[in-house]
Amino acid sequence: MGRKILFVTTDQQRYDTLGCNGGTLARTPVADRLAAEGIRYERAHPQSVVCMPSRSTMLTGQHQGTHGVWMNGVPLPVDAPSVAAELSRAGYATALVGKSHFEPFLDPMGRFTENMLAQRDSHSATSPWHDGTTGPHRGFDHLELATHGANGFLHYARWIGLHHPEVADGFYPVLDADFRVNDAGGGDTGAPQLRHNPIPRDWYHTDWVADRTIAWLDSLDADADWFCWMSFPDPHHPWDPPSSELGRIDWRDVELPAGYISSAAEREAVLDAKPNHWRRWYDGELVSNYEAPAHWVPATLTADQVREINATNAVEVELIDEALGRVLRRIDERGWGADLDVVLTTDHGELQGDFGLMFKGPYHCDGLMRLPLIWRPAPSAAPTPAVVTRPVGLVDLAPTFCAIAGLEAPEWMQGAALPTDDTDGDARGFERVLTAWDSELFGVSVFLRTIYRDGLVCTAHLPGTEHDGSEGELYDLADDPLQRVNRWEDPTHAAVRADLLADLWDHQPTEREPRIDLQAPV
Amino acid sequence: MASVRREAIIDRPADVVWQQIGGDPTAMAGWFPGVVSARIDEAAEHPTRVIETRRGFPIPEEIVLNDAVVRRFQYRITAPMFRHHLATVDVLAIDEHTTMVVYGTDAEPAVFALVIGGATGVAIDELKRQLEEKG
Numbered sequence: 279m280g281r282k283i284l285f286v287t288t289d290q291q292r293y294d295t296l297g298c299n300g301g302t303l304a305r306t307p308v309a310d311r312l313a314a315e316g317i318r319y320e321r322a323h324p325q326s327v328v329c330m331p332s333r334s335t336m337l338t339g340q341h342q343g344t345h346g347v348w349m350n351g352v353p354l355p356v357d358a359p360s361v362a363a364e365l366s367r368a369g370y371a372t373a374l375v376g377k378s379h380f381e382p383f384l385d386p387m388g389r390f391t392e393n394m395l396a397q398r399d400s401h402s403a404t405s406p407w408h409d410g411t412t413g414p415h416r417g418f419d420h421l422e423l424a425t426h427g428a429n430g431f432l433h434y435a436r437w438i439g440l441h442h443p444e445v446a447d448g449f450y451p452v453l454d455a456d457f458r459v460n461d462a463g464g465g466d467t468g469a470p471q472l473r474h475n476p477i478p479r480d481w482y483h484t485d486w487v488a489d490r491t492i493a494w495l496d497s498l499d500a501d502a503d504w505f506c507w508m509s510f511p512d513p514h515h516p517w518d519p520p521s522s523e524l525g526r527i528d529w530r531d532v533e534l535p536a537g538y539i540s541s542a543a544e545r546e547a548v549l550d551a552k553p554n555h556w557r558r559w560y561d562g563e564l565v566s567n568y569e570a571p572a573h574w575v576p577a578t579l580t581a582d583q584v585r586e587i588n589a590t591n592a593v594e595v596e597l598i599d600e601a602l603g604r605v606l607r608r609i610d611e612r613g614w615g616a617d618l619d620v621v622l623t624t625d626h627g628e629l630q631g632d633f634g635l636m637f638k639g640p641y642h643c644d645g646l647m648r649l650p651l652i653w654r655p656a657p658s659a660a661p662t663p664a665v666v667t668r669p670v671g672l673v674d675l676a677p678t679f680c681a682i683a684g685l686e687a688p689e690w691m692q693g694a695a696l697p698t699d700d701t702d703g704d705a706r707g708f709e710r711v712l713t714a715w716d717s718e719l720f721g722v723s724v725f726l727r728t729i730y731r732d733g734l735v736c737t738a739h740l741p742g743t744e745h746d747g748s749e750g751e752l753y754d755l756a757d758d759p760l761q762r763v764n765r766w767e768d769p770t771h772a773a774v775r776a777d778l779l780a781d782l783w784d785h786q787p788t789e790r791e792p793r794i795d796l797q798a799p800v
Numbered sequence: 801m802a803s804v805r806r807e808a809i810i811d812r813p814a815d816v817v818w819q820q821i822g823g824d825p826t827a828m829a830g831w832f833p834g835v836v837s838a839r840i841d842e843a844a845e846h847p848t849r850v851i852e853t854r855r856g857f858p859i860p861e862e863i864v865l866n867d868a869v870v871r872r873f874q875y876r877i878t879a880p881m882f883r884h885h886l887a888t889v890d891v892l893a894i895d896e897h898t899t900m901v902v903y904g905t906d907a908e909p910a911v912f913a914l915v916i917g918g919a920t921g922v923a924i925d926e927l928k929r930q931l932e933e934k935g
Binding site: 351382384385386387388389394397431455456457458720795796797798 | 806
């Protein structure tokens with residue numbers, strides 16, 4: 279028997295929402311314990327700050343330019359390389375339970391495999407693999423899928439529709455009548471994408487994901503080796519957890535986050551020092567991407583709305599932590615605990631009030647790029663607990679899973695197995711991490727390339743409808759951890775900027791040709 | 801409203817390509833992703849094609865123009881969720897053996913132009929594959 283792998287992802291979760299990362303709002307004892315027993319990464323970045331490209335990176339071990347999912351709505355080719363396929367070929371039982379999002383959700387014709395499984399009352403499909411063979415779809419024997427609510431075509435929505443249809447309307451309607459992301463306000467403060475949801479906790483998708491994970495684990499033989507990607511849709515908006523749980527945190531008691539600038543004048547001055555798409559979004563003059571409400575104006579966001587959203591987000595984080603604890607207990611009961619590796623992370627962050635903004639977009643700052651990442655190696659491997667400060671990326675996860683399983687990482691993977699401490703990181707060249715943004719939507723195009731190295735974040739804005747290619751951002755986190763002072767044009771940082779840009783261009787990944795067409799907004 | 805255009809160059813004569821588009825408007829069930837069947841509704845007030853998707857629901861499409869001379873086929877999806885839709889498929893002869901197909905989608909709400917337009921790109925790529933494979 280080999281090591282088992284529980285890969286736990288959340289959606290759109292900030293680094294600072296976990297207790298082990300200094301978070302004080304949500305109680306996360308399960309994640310904190312895993313961090314104490316294993317390795318906690320202080321500088322883990324996604325290779326994209328939106329779902330589909332980032333999740334495709336996790337699965338393929340490739341940057342977005344290479345796997346080809348350059349923005350949400352671009353499907354990952356069905357025969358894209360997959361770490362799950364590598365593990366499946368090695369004899370692992372494989373499952374993905376929860377949110378996959380390798381294929382567009384808006385799919386009225388049923389073109390995409392993952393969207394059709396529930397309608398077929400199925401949890402599996404056979405698909406072509408990248409090496410010309412065929413096998414379980416994307417390498418997963420078992421797919422049981424969910425997203426943010428009870429609408430749509432996935433297994434969770436079908437389960438709600440069949441067994442608890444009376445609660446379906448309690449969720450916040452993610453899209454409006456025009457199928458754009460809804461800006462309707464709710465809760466006590468009228469915050470966008472927030473609603474008090476009367477659904478019983480047991481029926482909410484967080485517990486459903488844990489329940490279905492446990493059911494799949496229970497179906498396995500005791501001597502099976504397995505890889506389970508347990509993928510919670512929360513704490514991504516809409517923020518509509520079971521209202522029975524809202525009493526955990528009174529939003530009125532919530533402190534405003536450090537990244538929120540209370541003075542409108544000061545906030546707007548900070549935004550004005552950044553490339554113009556920041557301020558134009560804030561003022562409601564520009565919507566560059568589909569993922570934020572199309573008609574919402576960030577300048578209208580109130581301090582109380584930030585408090586209520588962050589409190590509700592924290593409730594969702596607590597529910598995930600408790601669901602994870604339940605799954606870990608079941609794994610222990612099955613006798614697998616000593617051989618279990620747990621990797622916990624998310625696909626990207628959330629602005630959550632930083633700079634007076636919410637949601638996400640082409641804004642490469644810590645709110646969106648600094649992610650929680652914990653690797654608790656199997657106790658049987660006698661790991662030494664560590665905190666890694668060297669930069670790592672989600673591109674490094676697939677090689678890590680291969681290493682855990684005792685497999686050589688295939689050459690198409692572009693990352694490397696996560697370092698186990700800083701000494702290991704230094705020895706293996708973990709110096710930098712890259713992030714990219716590409717979007718073309720309704721006549722607005724934005725393209726960013728970012729490098730983090732030596733405590734500096736440098737973003738080049740390539741030519742698009744909003745930038746002429748000369749703009750950029752440079753932040754020195756040593757004296758500006760909140761990224762308020764853009765040093766891109768600062769002559770004293772010219773040499774640093776030139777050096778970072780040279781490094782950034784030297785390490786750009788191979789670009790897939792031809793580019794895959796956008797096929798839906800999300 | 802938003803508009804999406806997709807195009808492909810097919811290594812087959814324009815008349816052969818046109819046969820799959822305006823020549824037999826139901827033939828698209830063989831190359832349009834997600835469409836499992838298509839039929840002409842003879843009882844409809846206006847010429848109408850009804851497609852059925854993998855989701856299992858029918859989508860009515862009013863045929864606005866089917867002009868074999870200029871090889872232009874236009875239709876409107878008349879399902880209620882569309883405030884406006886117009887698809888325009890032009891089959892353009894580049895030379896005796898080569899054809900360009902341009903598949904345009906104009907839609908309101910704008911999101912549907914992306915969803916339908918995204919499918920049209922895959923559709924004409926599949927049409928190209930099938931026709932060139934037959935040689």
